[in-house]
Amino acid sequence: MAEVDDVRPLGSSLERSYEVYVRGRLMFRVGQIVYVAFSLDESVMGFAFPKEERADFVASDPRKFQLPSASDMRFNW
Structure with a gap:
């Protein structure tokens, strides 16, 4: 199972990618x-x-996988 510490180096290495905290949640x-x-x-x-x-x-x-919340289903990605 992926953890924040596994994802952070990959997300940080991608061009134009950055991490932010929104309402306490880590997002890339x-x-x-x-x-x-x-x-x-x-x-x-x-x-x-x-x-x-x-x-x-x-x-x-x-x-392992589930659909996003109903409010997030409107996004194409």
Whole structure:
């Protein structure tokens, strides 16, 4: 399972990528686009994935993957 300490070096090494804290949650962005976000307790990691492929991705391993919240389903990634 990925942890913040595993993701931070990778996210920091990407061109134009930076980390921010929003309402206490660690997020990695390129510009205004968030591509990885952690829950407050850092037990859940959300990441960008094409909207049209989400259902298949979740179906591939439903114990590990889940759909984003209803408010986040509107985003294309």
